[in-house]
Amino acid sequence: MFSKILQRVVEETGGGIGAVLMGYDGIAIDQYFSSDEEIDLQMVVVEYSNVLKEIRRTAEILSLGDMEEISIRTERFVFVIRMLNVDYFVALVIKRDGNFGKGRYMMTRESSNLIEALS
Protein backbone atom coordinates (compact mmCIF):
# COMPACT_ATOMS: atom_id res chain seq x y z
CA MET A 1 0.00 0.00 0.00
CA PHE A 2 2.87 2.38 0.75
CA SER A 3 4.50 1.53 -2.56
CA LYS A 4 1.42 2.57 -4.56
CA ILE A 5 1.44 6.00 -2.91
CA LEU A 6 5.19 6.41 -3.43
CA GLN A 7 4.79 5.37 -7.07
CA ARG A 8 2.09 7.99 -7.58
CA VAL A 9 4.34 10.71 -6.11
CA VAL A 10 7.29 9.72 -8.31
CA GLU A 11 5.35 9.24 -11.54
CA GLU A 12 3.28 12.39 -11.28
CA THR A 13 6.36 14.53 -10.52
CA GLY A 14 8.11 15.51 -13.73
CA GLY A 15 11.67 14.19 -13.49
CA GLY A 16 10.82 12.03 -10.46
CA ILE A 17 13.43 9.30 -9.84
CA GLY A 18 12.35 7.59 -6.65
CA ALA A 19 10.77 7.89 -3.24
CA VAL A 20 11.36 6.17 0.06
CA LEU A 21 9.37 5.95 3.28
CA MET A 22 11.76 5.73 6.20
CA GLY A 23 12.08 5.87 9.96
CA TYR A 24 14.39 8.31 11.71
CA ASP A 25 16.37 5.23 12.69
CA GLY A 26 17.39 4.91 9.02
CA ILE A 27 15.33 1.80 8.32
CA ALA A 28 13.24 1.96 5.15
CA ILE A 29 9.64 0.73 5.22
CA ASP A 30 9.07 0.89 1.50
CA GLN A 31 10.38 2.53 -1.66
CA TYR A 32 9.63 2.99 -5.32
CA PHE A 33 12.05 3.69 -8.19
CA SER A 34 11.08 4.76 -11.67
CA SER A 35 14.44 4.64 -13.35
CA ASP A 36 17.89 3.12 -13.24
CA GLU A 37 19.42 6.50 -12.47
CA GLU A 38 22.77 5.99 -10.77
CA ILE A 39 21.76 6.92 -7.25
CA ASP A 40 21.42 4.82 -4.16
CA LEU A 41 18.55 6.81 -2.67
CA GLN A 42 18.32 4.58 0.35
CA MET A 43 21.96 5.18 1.24
CA VAL A 44 21.56 8.93 0.73
CA VAL A 45 18.49 9.04 2.94
CA VAL A 46 20.09 6.93 5.66
CA GLU A 47 22.96 9.43 5.71
CA TYR A 48 20.55 12.36 5.79
CA SER A 49 18.33 10.87 8.48
CA ASN A 50 20.94 11.84 11.08
CA VAL A 51 21.01 15.37 9.71
CA LEU A 52 17.21 15.49 9.86
CA LYS A 53 17.28 14.60 13.54
CA GLU A 54 19.80 17.37 14.12
CA ILE A 55 17.69 19.95 12.23
CA ARG A 56 14.58 18.86 14.10
CA ARG A 57 16.35 19.12 17.45
CA THR A 58 17.60 22.62 16.59
CA ALA A 59 14.11 23.70 15.52
CA GLU A 60 12.78 22.52 18.88
CA ILE A 61 15.49 24.18 20.96
CA LEU A 62 15.12 27.48 19.15
CA SER A 63 11.29 27.42 19.17
CA LEU A 64 10.96 27.49 15.39
CA GLY A 65 7.97 25.15 15.55
CA ASP A 66 7.80 21.60 14.24
CA MET A 67 9.91 20.82 11.20
CA GLU A 68 7.68 20.07 8.20
CA GLU A 69 9.75 19.90 5.04
CA ILE A 70 13.34 20.09 3.87
CA SER A 71 14.62 20.34 0.34
CA ILE A 72 18.22 19.93 -0.75
CA ARG A 73 19.39 20.93 -4.21
CA THR A 74 22.71 19.62 -5.49
CA GLU A 75 24.38 19.84 -8.89
CA ARG A 76 22.67 16.61 -9.92
CA PHE A 77 19.48 16.13 -7.89
CA VAL A 78 16.77 17.72 -5.80
CA PHE A 79 15.63 15.96 -2.62
CA VAL A 80 12.31 16.80 -1.01
CA ILE A 81 11.88 15.37 2.49
CA ARG A 82 8.62 15.62 4.37
CA MET A 83 8.09 14.73 8.00
CA LEU A 84 5.07 12.47 8.62
CA ASN A 85 5.16 12.03 12.39
CA VAL A 86 7.70 11.71 15.18
CA ASP A 87 8.95 8.39 13.79
CA TYR A 88 8.71 8.55 10.01
CA PHE A 89 9.46 10.74 7.00
CA VAL A 90 9.21 10.39 3.24
CA ALA A 91 11.90 11.43 0.77
CA LEU A 92 11.54 12.09 -2.96
CA VAL A 93 14.44 12.50 -5.37
CA ILE A 94 13.96 14.44 -8.58
CA LYS A 95 16.31 15.16 -11.48
CA ARG A 96 17.89 18.57 -11.14
CA ASP A 97 15.78 19.95 -13.99
CA GLY A 98 12.64 18.17 -12.78
CA ASN A 99 9.46 19.80 -11.51
CA PHE A 100 10.32 20.79 -7.94
CA GLY A 101 7.00 22.59 -7.39
CA LYS A 102 4.97 19.59 -8.50
CA GLY A 103 7.12 17.33 -6.32
CA ARG A 104 6.43 19.46 -3.26
CA TYR A 105 2.74 19.53 -4.11
CA MET A 106 2.57 15.74 -4.51
CA MET A 107 4.43 15.19 -1.24
CA THR A 108 2.06 17.50 0.61
CA ARG A 109 -1.00 15.89 -0.98
CA GLU A 110 0.06 12.29 -0.36
CA SER A 111 1.41 12.85 3.17
CA SER A 112 -1.98 12.40 4.75
CA ASN A 113 -2.44 9.13 2.83
CA LEU A 114 0.91 7.87 4.09
CA ILE A 115 0.12 8.93 7.66
CA GLU A 116 -3.19 7.12 7.43
CA ALA A 117 -1.55 3.99 6.02
CA LEU A 118 1.04 4.07 8.82
CA SER A 119 -1.51 4.11 11.60
Add this chain to the structure above:
Amino acid sequence: MFSKILQRVVEETGGGIGAVLMGYDGIAIDQYFSSDEEIDLQMVVVEYSNVLKEIRRTAEILSLGDMEEISIRTERFVFVIRMLNVDYFVALVIKRDGNFGKGRYMMTRESSNLIEALS
Protein backbone atom coordinates in the same frame (compact mmCIF):
# COMPACT_ATOMS: atom_id res chain seq x y z
CA MET B 1 28.03 46.57 0.55
CA PHE B 2 26.85 43.15 1.73
CA SER B 3 24.10 44.69 3.79
CA LYS B 4 22.56 46.46 0.77
CA ILE B 5 22.33 43.19 -1.12
CA LEU B 6 20.85 41.38 1.90
CA GLN B 7 18.35 44.21 2.38
CA ARG B 8 17.26 43.89 -1.26
CA VAL B 9 16.72 40.14 -0.88
CA VAL B 10 14.66 40.58 2.31
CA GLU B 11 12.58 43.53 1.16
CA GLU B 12 11.74 42.15 -2.27
CA THR B 13 10.68 38.78 -0.82
CA GLY B 14 7.09 38.90 0.38
CA GLY B 15 7.16 38.01 4.07
CA GLY B 16 10.96 38.36 4.26
CA ILE B 17 12.21 38.72 7.85
CA GLY B 18 15.98 38.80 7.61
CA ALA B 19 19.10 37.56 5.85
CA VAL B 20 22.60 36.76 7.01
CA LEU B 21 25.88 36.19 5.17
CA MET B 22 27.93 33.67 7.11
CA GLY B 23 31.00 31.46 7.02
CA TYR B 24 30.82 27.71 7.58
CA ASP B 25 32.71 28.44 10.81
CA GLY B 26 29.51 30.08 12.11
CA ILE B 27 30.84 33.64 12.04
CA ALA B 28 28.51 36.17 10.41
CA ILE B 29 29.97 38.74 8.01
CA ASP B 30 26.84 40.85 7.70
CA GLN B 31 23.09 40.70 8.20
CA TYR B 32 19.92 42.64 7.59
CA PHE B 33 16.62 42.49 9.50
CA SER B 34 13.35 44.00 8.37
CA SER B 35 11.25 43.36 11.44
CA ASP B 36 11.35 42.70 15.13
CA GLU B 37 10.04 39.19 14.63
CA GLU B 38 10.99 37.04 17.60
CA ILE B 39 13.76 35.06 16.00
CA ASP B 40 17.48 35.11 16.57
CA LEU B 41 18.40 34.31 12.98
CA GLN B 42 22.10 34.39 13.70
CA MET B 43 21.75 31.76 16.42
CA VAL B 44 19.61 29.57 14.17
CA VAL B 45 22.10 29.83 11.34
CA VAL B 46 25.08 29.12 13.60
CA GLU B 47 23.30 25.95 14.72
CA TYR B 48 22.49 24.99 11.15
CA SER B 49 25.99 25.71 9.83
CA ASN B 50 27.17 22.41 11.33
CA VAL B 51 24.30 20.61 9.66
CA LEU B 52 25.18 22.27 6.35
CA LYS B 53 28.72 20.94 6.60
CA GLU B 54 27.33 17.47 7.24
CA ILE B 55 24.95 17.66 4.26
CA ARG B 56 27.76 18.94 2.03
CA ARG B 57 30.09 16.17 3.14
CA THR B 58 27.40 13.54 2.45
CA ALA B 59 26.72 15.02 -1.00
CA GLU B 60 30.44 14.74 -1.78
CA ILE B 61 30.83 11.19 -0.50
CA LEU B 62 27.76 9.96 -2.38
CA SER B 63 28.65 11.84 -5.63
CA LEU B 64 25.48 13.91 -5.65
CA GLY B 65 27.39 16.92 -6.98
CA ASP B 66 28.03 20.20 -5.17
CA MET B 67 25.34 21.31 -2.72
CA GLU B 68 23.64 24.46 -3.99
CA GLU B 69 20.60 25.24 -1.91
CA ILE B 70 18.71 23.99 1.13
CA SER B 71 15.32 25.04 2.37
CA ILE B 72 13.79 24.17 5.72
CA ARG B 73 10.12 24.72 6.45
CA THR B 74 8.94 24.71 10.04
CA GLU B 75 5.57 25.52 11.59
CA ARG B 76 6.64 29.18 11.90
CA PHE B 77 9.28 29.98 9.30
CA VAL B 78 10.88 29.06 6.01
CA PHE B 79 14.68 29.19 5.72
CA VAL B 80 16.37 29.35 2.33
CA ILE B 81 20.12 28.74 2.46
CA ARG B 82 22.31 29.16 -0.58
CA MET B 83 25.95 28.15 -0.84
CA LEU B 84 28.20 30.87 -2.28
CA ASN B 85 31.62 29.17 -2.27
CA VAL B 86 33.60 26.72 -0.13
CA ASP B 87 33.73 29.19 2.77
CA TYR B 88 30.48 31.17 2.77
CA PHE B 89 26.72 30.83 2.48
CA VAL B 90 23.74 33.16 2.74
CA ALA B 91 20.54 32.41 4.66
CA LEU B 92 17.14 34.05 4.29
CA VAL B 93 14.26 33.63 6.70
CA ILE B 94 10.70 34.18 5.53
CA LYS B 95 7.41 34.05 7.38
CA ARG B 96 5.69 30.72 6.92
CA ASP B 97 3.09 32.23 4.60
CA GLY B 98 5.66 34.37 2.78
CA ASN B 99 6.65 34.08 -0.87
CA PHE B 100 9.00 31.10 -0.92
CA GLY B 101 9.35 31.13 -4.72
CA LYS B 102 10.28 34.81 -4.79
CA GLY B 103 12.76 34.25 -1.96
CA ARG B 104 14.48 31.46 -3.88
CA TYR B 105 14.54 33.64 -6.98
CA MET B 106 16.04 36.61 -5.11
CA MET B 107 18.69 34.40 -3.49
CA THR B 108 19.67 32.94 -6.85
CA ARG B 109 19.76 36.37 -8.49
CA GLU B 110 21.78 38.08 -5.75
CA SER B 111 24.21 35.19 -5.17
CA SER B 112 26.51 36.33 -7.94
CA ASN B 113 26.56 39.86 -6.48
CA LEU B 114 27.49 38.47 -3.07
CA ILE B 115 30.19 36.24 -4.56
CA GLU B 116 31.59 39.23 -6.44
CA ALA B 117 31.51 41.39 -3.28
CA LEU B 118 33.30 38.62 -1.33
CA SER B 119 36.20 38.37 -3.74
